[in-house]
Amino acid sequence: MGSVYENSVFAFSTGHFSNYRESKREVNTAKWTKVLLIVFAVSLVFALGGLCAVRIQYVSVSAQLSAQETNGTIMSRQLDKLTANFTTVRDHLHINELLMKELTANYSRVKEQLSISEETVRKLSRFNQSSGCAICAIHWTHSGEKCYYFSTVKMNWTQSRDHCVTKGGHLMIITSQAEQEFLTSNVKETHWIGLNDLDTEGRWLWVDNQPLSQTEEFWMKRENGVSEPDNWTKQHVDGEDCASLGHPDGETDFWTDAYCFEEKRFVCEAAAAV
Ligand SMILES: [Ca+2]
Numbered sequence: 001m002g003s004v005y006e007n008s009v010f011a012f013s014t015g016h017f018s019n020y021r022e023s024k025r026e027v028n029t030a031k032w033t034k035v036l037l038i039v040f041a042v043s044l045v046f047a048l049g050g051l052c053a054v055r056i057q058y059v060s061v062s063a064q065l066s067a068q069e070t071n072g073t074i075m076s077r078q079l080d081k082l083t084a085n086f087t088t089v090r091d092h093l094h095i096n097e098l099l100m101k102e103l104t105a106n107y108s109r110v111k112e113q114l115s116i117s118e119e120t121v122r123k124l125s126r127f128n129q130s131s132g133c134a135i136c137a138i139h140w141t142h143s144g145e146k147c148y149y150f151s152t153v154k155m156n157w158t159q160s161r162d163h164c165v166t167k168g169g170h171l172m173i174i175t176s177q178a179e180q181e182f183l184t185s186n187v188k189e190t191h192w193i194g195l196n197d198l199d200t201e202g203r204w205l206w207v208d209n210q211p212l213s214q215t216e217e218f219w220m221k222r223e224n225g226v227s228e229p230d231n232w233t234k235q236h237v238d239g240e241d242c243a244s245l246g247h248p249d250g251e252t253d254f255w256t257d258a259y260c261f262e263e264k265r266f267v268c269e270a271a272a273a274v
């Protein structure tokens, strides 16, 4: 022990002391290096943490911006669509305005023409009242206070009745000897007249529902006693329920009953305009 101490003293005394100081300085340097490294590492961790936080915020803000951009695009499309709809509605409104103007102009023209027509009818009426003349539509024949239409086509009885109505009249109702003679003098073949017993067999009604019993009748009389109406059933079990002037054989002076489904010419009647 005494020897070691002596050696140490000797070392201090001989330069080993400076080596010791060098060694201690190196130890201190290494310690400070470690401390600096630790500080640097901690700083680096904090820096990386901060960088991650900034990155997260960047991603979040980017997502929000992207969502706002998407919303902006959708709103822009909706605005474009609304603008297009508005343009369409505005165009339709403009077209409707033009149509309304045209309709108004047409209405005014029609109203004016109607006024002229009414004045013409009034003048004609005054003329007819003073002259005793009557007016019948074109293709109608005037006689007395009536107009008569002799068809050029053949129809069954129901079609003939309806056709007369569409022409503004009705199948002929014969109420006088003069009317019967006028009719027979103007036809050369059988024609439907407005008489039938469709509802009740044997109960003959005119198309205005007036019963035949209250007017004159001109049924065909035969010498063999088989007179008309005979409700002939040998060709159809329903019998004959519609009256015609004459029959298919050509005789046209009197009435016969016939099958309503037969097609014949017909006579319409209407009141003359006076
Ligand atoms: Ca009958």
Ligand SMILES: [Ca+2]
Pocket: 228, 229, 230, 231, 232, 240, 256, 257, 258
């Ligand atoms: Ca008959």
